[in-house]
Structures are given as structure tokens and as C-alpha cells.
Amino acid sequence: MTIARKTHDRTTYEKDAPQPGRVLDARLHLLDRQLLDVDDVPVTTIDDLEIHATGGDADPVGGPAVLTNLLTGPVLGTRILGGRPPSSRLERIAWSHVRAVDSAVKLGIHGSQLDATWVERWVRDHVIGRIPGGRHDPE
């Protein structure tokens, strides 16, 4: 698509009103940030975000909308080839679990409580745990 070059290159737009809360831009402050659990253990990264209308409607257009979930999942292939994984393949971490947004996003719960870490737990229990010495710390 060719964008009209006349579009306000030198226009100075009016400043937006000061906001009553902290401003977060999705790409600048959230996407691809590391997620740390309550013990500051890395859990995963934020691959996408989910927004809903304030009434819970899945279509947020046409009224107030809020961020409801942080999403993580198998996005490497789609980032290279385009598109995104089906919504059902993305693991959801509710915003209510977030306790701080800094250079990393910090959660208020343990990573083991999240579905996002099930692959790691499965490999630990079914693969690493079956290797002799794999169930205890190095001596």
C-alpha cells in the first residue's frame, strides 16, 4: 500500500492530556520482555497481549477496552514466516498476576503455578528425572 506522503510530515500535533496512571506502550514496555516469577526466576517472555471490551466482549472496538492477559507460546516460526499461532496454542497469564512492570515484568505467583511452564516440568519429570543423578543437586 502506498501511503500519501503529504500526511502531516511537519505538523506539530497537540500534546495529549496527562494521564491519571502510568502509560505503557505495548511494544516499548511489554512485548518480548522477560517474565519473572515471585522469586525472580525467569518464567518465559511475553509474546503477545490479549485485550477485551470492559464488559468482557471479545471484540474491543467501539467502546472502552482493557488488557486482560499476557500471552506466550510457540511464536518463533510465525515470526519468521508471518502470521501468528492459533489463539488456542497461546498460554494465557492473567494481568491480575502482574506485580510490577520494569525492565522485566514481575509476577506475584510462582512459575510452577502457570500452564506456560508445563513443557519444562514435563521434560524435568519424564526425561531429566530418569537420568541417573537427575533428581538431586550435584554433589
Place this chain on the structure above:
Amino acid sequence: MILSDLLDQPVREADGTPVGYVIDVRFVLDGPPVGPLATPRVHGVLVSPRTGSSFMGYERVDVRSPALLARWFAWRHRGTFLVHWQDVAAIDEDGVTLARDARRWAPGYERPAPA
């Protein structure tokens, strides 16, 4: 809605005139508290007239170093503007359509003072 369905999408005015691409979505933490933090309300979308990519937000913050990169990215995204969420009329497979009287705002925001 998944946010990646919105990012990088072409943006058109109500009459179909293309105006750019969605480079970011702005939230404000002023919704009802649902945990330790307030719920992020969708405040608006940032639209760049040229490209869907954005790097480090140079076009919307007052960071001026390293000078060469800052000037390059600020220039590359010149004309970037913010449209409030209530001025977004529709989002479909063809992109984002703005409301007829959609107003454009400067993309910057007031950053909190360092603690």
C-alpha cells in the same frame, strides 16, 4: 482480540485515505485494580505514516542519544501520531479504519520522574 492482529496493520481514514500503519498500542494503568496493579485501559493506537516497524520509541520519547540513531529513527517515523481508542471505528482484515472526526495527538507521553 490478540494484539498482533492489530500491530503493523494499515490505517485508513473514514473516507478510505491511507494514513499509515499501527506501530504500537498505548495503555494507561488507570482501570479498576485487579491485583497489585490497576487494569491497563487501552488508550489509543500510535500510527506512523511510513512503516509498521518501530525501534526503541525514539519518535515518542525525548531520548536524544546516541545522537545519530536518535535522529535517524525520529526522522524515519516523522509524522507519527496518536489516535484515541474511541476514534477507532473498525478493525478488519483490511486494517484499521478511523472515525470520521478522529483527532490526531502528539505521540509523546509524560514519563514518571526517576525514583
